Amino acid sequence: MELELRGITKRFGPLVANDGISLSVAPGQVHALLGENGAGKTTLMNVLYGLMQPDEGEIRVDGAPVSFHSQKDAIAAGIGMVHQHFMLVPVFTVAENVTLGIEQAGPAGLLDKRRTRREVAELSHRYGLDVDPDALVEDLPVGLQQRVEIVKALVRQANVLILDEPTAVLTPAETQELFRIIRQLTGGGTSVIFISHKLREVQAIADTITVLRRGAVVGERAPTATADDLAALMVGRDVQLRVTKSPARPGAPVLRVTDLTVRGDDGRAWVDGLSFEVRAGEILGIAGVQGNGQTELCEALMGLRPAAGGAVTLNDDDLTRATPRARLRAGIAYVPEDRTEDGLVGSFSVAENLVLDMYDRRPFAAGVNLNLPEISQNAAARIEEFDVRTGSAATPAGTLSGGNQQKIILARELGREHKVLIASQPTRGLDVGSIEFVHRRIVERRDDGVAVLIVSSELDEIYALADRIAVMYEGKITGFRDPDVPAAELGRLMAGGADVAPAEPPPAGPPPAGSHQDPESQQPPEPREEG
Amino acid sequence: MTTPEAGPPAAEPASSPPAGTGPEGGARPPHPFGRILRESFLEGNTFTVTVLALLTAAVLGGLLCAFTNASVLHAPDAGSMIARAWDTASGTYVALFEGSIFNPHTVAALFQQSSLPTAVHDGYLSAVFGPLSETAVQATPLILTGLAVALPYQAGLFNIGGQGQFIGGAIMAAWLGYDVRLPFFAHVAVCVLGGFAGGAAIGWLTGEIKARTGAHEVIVTIMLNYVMLYFLAYLLSSQSLLQAPGSANPITPPLTSNAHLPLLAGTNLRINAGFLIALACALAVWWLLNRTTTGFEFRSVGANSAASRVAGMNVERSWVLALLIAGGLAGLAGSAVIQGTDFTLNPNSYGTYGIDAITVALLGQGRPGGVVWAGLLFGALHAGSPGMQTATSTPAEIVSVLQALIVLFVAAPPLIRAIFRLRAARAGGVGAAMSKGWNA
Numbered sequence: 001m002e003l004e005l006r007g008i009t010k011r012f013g014p015l016v017a018n019d020g021i022s023l024s025v026a027p028g029q030v031h032a033l034l035g036e037n038g039a040g041k042t043t044l045m046n047v048l049y050g051l052m053q054p055d056e057g058e059i060r061v062d063g064a065p066v067s068f069h070s071q072k073d074a075i076a077a078g079i080g081m082v083h084q085h086f087m088l089v090p091v092f093t094v095a096e097n098v099t100l101g102i103e104q105a106g107p108a109g110l111l112d113k114r115r116t117r118r119e120v121a122e123l124s125h126r127y128g129l130d131v132d133p134d135a136l137v138e139d140l141p142v143g144l145q146q147r148v149e150i151v152k153a154l155v156r157q158a159n160v161l162i163l164d165e166p167t168a169v170l171t172p173a174e175t176q177e178l179f180r181i182i183r184q185l186t187g188g189g190t191s192v193i194f195i196s197h198k199l200r201e202v203q204a205i206a207d208t209i210t211v212l213r214r215g216a217v218v219g220e221r222a223p224t225a226t227a228d229d230l231a232a233l234m235v236g237r238d239v240q241l242r243v244t245k246s247p248a249r250p251g252a253p254v255l256r257v258t259d260l261t262v263r264g265d266d267g268r269a270w271v272d273g274l275s276f277e278v279r280a281g282e283i284l285g286i287a288g289v290q291g292n293g294q295t296e297l298c299e300a301l302m303g304l305r306p307a308a309g310g311a312v313t314l315n316d317d318d319l320t321r322a323t324p325r326a327r328l329r330a331g332i333a334y335v336p337e338d339r340t341e342d343g344l345v346g347s348f349s350v351a352e353n354l355v356l357d358m359y360d361r362r363p364f365a366a367g368v369n370l371n372l373p374e375i376s377q378n379a380a381a382r383i384e385e386f387d388v389r390t391g392s393a394a395t396p397a398g399t400l401s402g403g404n405q406q407k408i409i410l411a412r413e414l415g416r417e418h419k420v421l422i423a424s425q426p427t428r429g430l431d432v433g434s435i436e437f438v439h440r441r442i443v444e445r446r447d448d449g450v451a452v453l454i455v456s457s458e459l460d461e462i463y464a465l466a467d468r469i470a471v472m473y474e475g476k477i478t479g480f481r482d483p484d485v486p487a488a489e490l491g492r493l494m495a496g497g498a499d500v501a502p503a504e505p506p507p508a509g510p511p512p513a514g515s516h517q518d519p520e521s522q523q524p525p526e527p528r529e530e531g
Numbered sequence: 532m533t534t535p536e537a538g539p540p541a542a543e544p545a546s547s548p549p550a551g552t553g554p555e556g557g558a559r560p561p562h563p564f565g566r567i568l569r570e571s572f573l574e575g576n577t578f579t580v581t582v583l584a585l586l587t588a589a590v591l592g593g594l595l596c597a598f599t600n601a602s603v604l605h606a607p608d609a610g611s612m613i614a615r616a617w618d619t620a621s622g623t624y625v626a627l628f629e630g631s632i633f634n635p636h637t638v639a640a641l642f643q644q645s646s647l648p649t650a651v652h653d654g655y656l657s658a659v660f661g662p663l664s665e666t667a668v669q670a671t672p673l674i675l676t677g678l679a680v681a682l683p684y685q686a687g688l689f690n691i692g693g694q695g696q697f698i699g700g701a702i703m704a705a706w707l708g709y710d711v712r713l714p715f716f717a718h719v720a721v722c723v724l725g726g727f728a729g730g731a732a733i734g735w736l737t738g739e740i741k742a743r744t745g746a747h748e749v750i751v752t753i754m755l756n757y758v759m760l761y762f763l764a765y766l767l768s769s770q771s772l773l774q775a776p777g778s779a780n781p782i783t784p785p786l787t788s789n790a791h792l793p794l795l796a797g798t799n800l801r802i803n804a805g806f807l808i809a810l811a812c813a814l815a816v817w818w819l820l821n822r823t824t825t826g827f828e829f830r831s832v833g834a835n836s837a838a839s840r841v842a843g844m845n846v847e848r849s850w851v852l853a854l855l856i857a858g859g860l861a862g863l864a865g866s867a868v869i870q871g872t873d874f875t876l877n878p879n880s881y882g883t884y885g886i887d888a889i890t891v892a893l894l895g896q897g898r899p900g901g902v903v904w905a906g907l908l909f910g911a912l913h914a915g916s917p918g919m920q921t922a923t924s925t926p927a928e929i930v931s932v933l934q935a936l937i938v939l940f941v942a943a944p945p946l947i948r949a950i951f952r953l954r955a956a957r958a959g960g961v962g963a964a965m966s967k968g969w970n971a
Contacts, residue, residue: 304840325843336841345835356831357842360824368823 001027001062001078001159003191008057010043017043019216020057025160025191030182032194032206032223036234036431037401040215041195042084045162048193049081050074080153081162086145090138095120097137098152116155123154127184143174147181154190161185162193167201168429173289179205197234197431199227200460235433243439246447248467251280254451255301255332255420260310262293262300262475269308270296272475278420278451283442285466285483289494290457293475295337298424298455302334303327314420328357333413337424337455339402343409346398350390351379353397354412382411387437403434410441421445424455439464459487577896580947584940585908587950592933593620596925622923627930630918631666631911633659657799662914664802668872670910672697674809675864676884677891677902678816679730679857683748684897685820686853687833692737692752693861694885695759696730700862702763703729704869705876706773708786718789719870723808726866727859733759734858738851748854756885764878773876782877792871805867810903812860817899819856829853861888890938909934 003025010018017040025031033041046052048059050068058065061077068074071081088097099116120133129147137145146166153161163182167175182192182205196202202209202223209221211233219233231239255278262271270293278284288294299305301312303324311320314330322330336342344353355364355375363374379393386407390400397408406426413421423442427435442465446452454465462469462483469481471493478493597603597616606612629635637658644650651657657664676693683690703725713721733755741748766773767781775784792803820826831839832849840846864884873880891909895901916930940947 302841323843323845324840325845328843334841341835342837342841345831345838347834348831352827352831356838359827365824368825370822370824370827372822 001191002060003079003160004060004063005044005048006058006060008044008047008054008059010040010047010052010054016215018047018054019214021212021215021217022057023210023217023220025193026207027159027191028186028189029207030186030192030194030205032196032202032209033212034196034199034202034209034230034234035212036197036433037403039212039234041212042164043215044212045081045164045193045195048074049079049162075156075158078157078159079162080150080156080158080160082146082149082153082164082166084165084168086149088137088145088148090136092137093133094131094135094137094140094148094151095133097148098133098155102156119155120151123151127154127181127188129181141174143170143177146170146178150181150185158190160191160193162195164195165197166194167196167198175201199230199234199432202230203227231432234431239432239436242464243436243443245443248282248446250282250467251449253277253279254315255453256311256313257301258311258313260297260300260312261308262296262305263308264296270475271300273310274472274475274477275310276470276477276480278453280419280451281446281449282467283446283452283454283465285462285469286453286455286472286477287459287462287466287469287490287494288457288472292472294424294455294457294472296475297472298334298337298422301327301422301453302332325357328416331417331419333416333418333421333450335406335409335413335421335423335426337428339405339409340398344397344405347396349379349394350383350388350397350400350408351376351393353408354379354382354415356412358412358416378415382408382415386411386441403430403437406430406434406438410438414441414445419450421450421452422455423452425457426454427456427458427461435461459490462490463487577944580944581894581896581941583947583951585937587940587947588933588936589624591936592929593624595932596620596623596923596929599929600923600925619923619925623919623925623929626919626922626925627912627915629662629922630915631662632915634662637661654799657797660796660800664796664800665914666907666911667806668801668803668910669913670906671805671809671867671871672864672882672884673887673891673909674903674906675812675867676861676888677895677906678812678899679734679861679864680888680892681895681897681899681902682816682820682829682860683853683857684892685826685833686829686849687836688741688850688853689749690734690737690752690854690857691749691889692733692755692858692885693864693888694881695752695756696733696858696861697865697868697881697884698759698763699733699858699865700726700728700730701865701869701876701880702766702773703862704790704866705783705786708790708870708874709784711790712787713789715789718787719792719804722786722790722870723792723863723866726862726869728862730862730865731855731859734861735851735855737858738854741854742847742850748850760881763876763881767876767878775875780877783875786870786874790870791874792867801872803867803871805871808863808867809906812863813899813903816856816860820899825849825852861885887934890934893938894941 004022005024006022008018008021009016019040021040021044023031033044035041043052047054048068050071050073053067053069059068060066066073066077068077074081089100092100095113095117098120099113117133120131123129124131124133129151131144131147131151137148140148150161166178170178182194186192194202194205203225204223206223209223209225209230210217211219211221211230213234213236218236221230221233228239257277258275260271260274261269264270272293274297276284286294286297296305300307303319303322303326307320311318313319314327314332317330319327319330328334340346345356348356352359352375355378358364359370359375364371364378376393382388383390383393388400388404388407388411390404397405400408421442426442427438430438439461442452442454446467454462456462466483469483469485469490470477471479471481471490473494473496478496481490481493597620600615600619603612603615603619606615637655641650641655641659644653644655676697679693679696680690704722707722707725708718711718711721737748737751737755740746740751764781767783768774770776773783775782792805794800795802795804795806818826820830828839828844828849829852831842832844832846836846839849861884865881868880869876887909891902891905894905894908895903912930912934916927919925919930920927
């Protein structure tokens with residue numbers, strides 16, 4: 001099926017979300033829509049999926065103009081969509097979810113469950129989806145839930161599959177699995193519209209890349225285009241994909257973790273006798289596939305989860321049993337992994353979020369009262385300094401984009417006096433421009449003599465920031481490496497490979513500075529499901 | 532009257548203009564006032580929805596009064612049926628108004644007196660303000676217990692325990708009121724503080740159980756309501772405890788007059804200092820929530836306890852403190868009823884305040900200013916219902932139905948939006964959040 005959009009324009013009041021966008025998707029192709037958050041990608045797809053009506057322009061299927069008044073029309077025309085947030089009923093089985101809305105009734109008006117199960121099994125087999133029709137959706141990991149969404153679209157005879165930011169919730173291994181499935185689908189003649197702001201993924205999977213900026217198409221590129229070229233198109237200016245940093249000048253150890261053991265809610269030792277130290281003026285990057293205890297490690301470092309054994313010290317002060325507040329006051333700045341859940345109070349204003357851990361201290365508190373003028377002055381200064389794009393300081397932080405939310409957290413944490421910065425997944429879900437900003441700030445702190453600990457499952461990020469790399473696997477550190485270690489070696493350690501002495505000749509040359517890794521080689525060889 | 536309605540700009544997430552809707556989330560051109568007004572109406576924000584909910588409930592309530600009335604049902608033809616229905620419905624609301632706000636006949640009676648001093652002396656002037664006084668008296672415990680729900684709600688807690696906390700306060704106020712001998716002002720203060728402490732103890736217990744064991748406060752408060760209910764019944768049935776000596780009824784001895792809350796407008800009107808206490812508490816709760824570091828903690832914990840913990844707040848301490856203060860407020864309601872109007876404690880004293888409190892807080896959007904208005908509205912409904920009954924023989928229960936309808940419509944903004952074809956507001960209303968906030 002040949003799908004074509006011609007001059008699609010969609011306005012919301014004075015705001016033009018889509019401005020005369022035209023693109024065509026050939027059968028069996030992966031067409032990537034690349035753009036920063038708010039560039040109009042999702043609006044365009046909502047128009048295509050019949051959720052919104054365009055103000056101007058038309059959609060053509062196999063050359064004939066069509067108009068979609070609801071998603072039913074779009075589905076009937078062979079368009080399927082997998083939303084960023086899945087539309088599944090957790091307590092239903094896979095087959096029940098797939099059949100929901102198109103239930104087939106048997107002779108006595110009973111649901112024909114057997115037929116759906118057969119269909120699911122068949123599709124699952126044909127495209128190597130490995131989905132069990134009888135599994136409860138709530139028991140499935142995120143990657144499999146996504147495949148259920150894909151099956152849902154395929155059962156409804158989708159010829160064009162829209163994937164909205166499909167990798168945002170996936171681990172690197174799951175992403176590789178998804179790419180394999182996408183190739184299988186396109187091999188069978190299905191077209192895929194792949195929406196993303198991640199350059200690396202788009203380069204790896206797309207046949208054609210359309211770049212959107214501020215609601216308009218700013219260019220079309222082949223996947224061979226360089227990352228710098230794509231990033232510049234996306235952001236509208238040249239972007240440094242890797243911040244320039246001078247060699248670290250590490251000082252004395254500041255944060256010291258000794259034999260730390262942390263148990264999860266399930267009683268399992270998610271952090272298992274871990275030891276490392278972070279010195280002033282250096283960035284230690286903890287690499288690892290997500291779900292190997294990084295979350296528990298950070299929670300234990302912040303006092304949010306008790307240590308079952310071992311010690312955490314900051315400049316020889318024992319913090320092992322300290323409360324979160326005591327640790328913050330001792331000089332730890334913390335950027336949590338899940339910024340909307342742990343980093344911000346979404347319904348609070350930007351100004352309130354900027355003092356979330358300082359509200360009871362002078363100058364923001366005067367006795368029992370809040371010092372509101374001081375809080376708003378602080379907000380104005382921080383918004384300016386960190387270039388937070390917000391309507392006003394009174395805007396609820398939850399309505400801002402991910403990049404701006406992260407800037408608020410950074411502004412708050414770095415605004416306090418601190419000797420250590422712990423940042424977990426500091427750029428997850430951020431667009432290229434924001435990543436550059438966050439990385440630059442982190443390197444600045446290092447240069448000011450702060451001991452920085454970065455936990456990230458993105459190897460690009462580890463390479464961009466770390467002065468030393470520790471790889472974490474199943475709660476243990478499988479090895480420390482210098483930042484010029486080849487990605488394949490890190491991948492081996494991330495999959496739990498034994499720590500071979502670094503003196504041995506590396507299997508590949510060091511990564512060329514400033515360029516991007518081949519995504520294949522960066523992934524740990526063994527797909528693991530998140531624990 | 533004090534109406535601490537709007538918080539500081541920073542504390543009003545629901546009413547702030549949403550940003551980040553533009554592609555760059557940048558500044559948008561300022562809208563003229565008229566357009567903002569029109570948009571806020573069309574989008575059905577919480578205020579519009581509340582007003583429309585009141586109107587819808589009033590119309591439905593009127594229909595209900597009319598078509599349950601015997602004379603309407605036995606009308607000879609359709610025309611007279613409609614006429615009688617209109618008479619009944621309008622008569623009901625006129626009686627409600629005259630009983631709760633202002634009755635023109637009392638003014639006429641006042642001016643028919645020979646001279647003003649004798650009129651005042653005979654209570655004709657008081658009669659003019661009688662309805663308002665009754666409304667204030669009825670509103671007092673509703674405002675206080677409403678605050679006892681609204682404050683913990685801001686900290687993410689659902690306080691269903693108004694009844695138990697009310698009883699805790701009432702027990703203390705009544706016991707201190709008849710068993711202690713103190714000079715007038717000191718005695719009032721001791722009883723009021725005792726009422727606060729009695730309720731606060733129950734609230735603290737709830738908070739402590741939740742903080743230590745993780746038990747859901749809804750379950751704990753409901754169960755403590757039963758405990759307090761039967762504890763009171765026990766106290767009132769034992770001569771050696773609270774029961775009045777020689778009485779066969781479950782009732783305490785009367786409070787000494789030194790413990791009565793001072794009347795505000797002469798002996799003919801029941802309005803008393805309890806009403807001022809309620810208003811002062813509303814102002815204090817508003818100040819606590821919006822101006823103090825403790826209130827910042829409450830609101831932060833209520834909005835996102837995980838982020839609050841990460842930011843170093845003691846979430847459990849906030850829970851305990853919020854429920855302690857809430858219990859105290861409900862205890863003050865008990866003290867206001869015992870010391871202000873009843874002057875004795877019996878099993879009728881606690882009425883349905885525990886449940887009414889939830890509806891008041893819901894109607895008041897969980898905000899102190901809103902609670903005052905909602906408390907006054909429900910107080911007026913209560914004050915007007917006896918007159919309504921005598922004027923049009925409408926059963927007093929219709930007031931409960933009216934209350935229920937108001938809350939039903941307030942709690943279901945989509946219903947009102949559907950009826951009036953409003954667009955959905957961009958931020959979900961507090962009412963909606965509160966009505967589905969059980970899985971906190």
